[in-house]
Amino acid sequence: MCGGVRGVGAGGIVSTAFCILYKLYTLRLSRKQVLGLLNHGDSPYIRGLGFMYIRYTQPPADLWDWFESYLDDEEVSVLHHQNPYLSSFPSSLLLVILWKGSR
Template sequence: MSMEEDAEVHTKTGKKSNVLPLWGNERTMNMNNLILTNIQASHYFKMNLYELKTYHEVVDEIYYKVSHLEPWEKGSRKTAGQTGMCGGVRGVGAGGIVSTAYCLLYKLFTLKLTRKQLNGLLTHPDSPFIRGLGFMYIRYTQPPADLWDWYDEFLEDEEELDVKAGGGQVMTIGNMLRHFLTKLEWFSTLFPRIPVPIQVIIEPRHSTERQTLLQD
């Protein structure tokens, strides 16, 4: 049975297909152009990550190499003297050292993860950063209408991770996901915009859940 036929069978039987949809730009992963350019030009992505061919190899690399979830490594951005939009126009030189986390996030994208593989990241027992990149993969690539369904069961997850380059910003998985659902900003970049009709559905759900927690 082909992948397409398997997906069709899953759909007809009411199960979710193992083939994940890709929302938005299927080449850029909906990333900021400056970040993407720096990823594709980096020695680490072109040489080291090129050698990794399987999902399990990439997961192992995340385990050993990722220590935060910012797009840039600490202190590598040279923004002094830049004003307005010129930083985006100058290309790679206006960037910095793109983070290992974002290089591996884009590497996952090139593998075109299955639903089973993505769920494997979200529940991985060995590192919160493996889980964090899984949730970030969802935020960048999945249809906005599906975000709540992906994140809902993890909104009370108490596992902690330090998301800041160099350390100093510890948050729980649950709080990170609330940020993903309600804020566009993530350090020095922006997530894909959630369409207003979907955001107005997410916000009341989020508020209701927080009120319920406070009452408990």
């Protein structure tokens, strides 16, 4: 089975989020485009993809600069189960070293 591969479920099906994330990676988004994802007002999922994009594409030393202003975000989200606020998602991306297999 493929359960150990990031973004792939135990049934071997790749999640939609990781398919979109891969497409964004191939497009090589500019800083302005990434900020557009992070500040998007329509859906917390779009913002979550922006945070994931940064987590997988930016050097670890730059992550704090990207995430700092979003750690107090009070938008309610369904992206993180323990804490309903969107700010908990980027903080988990910073605090969990091997988040979904990343380093």
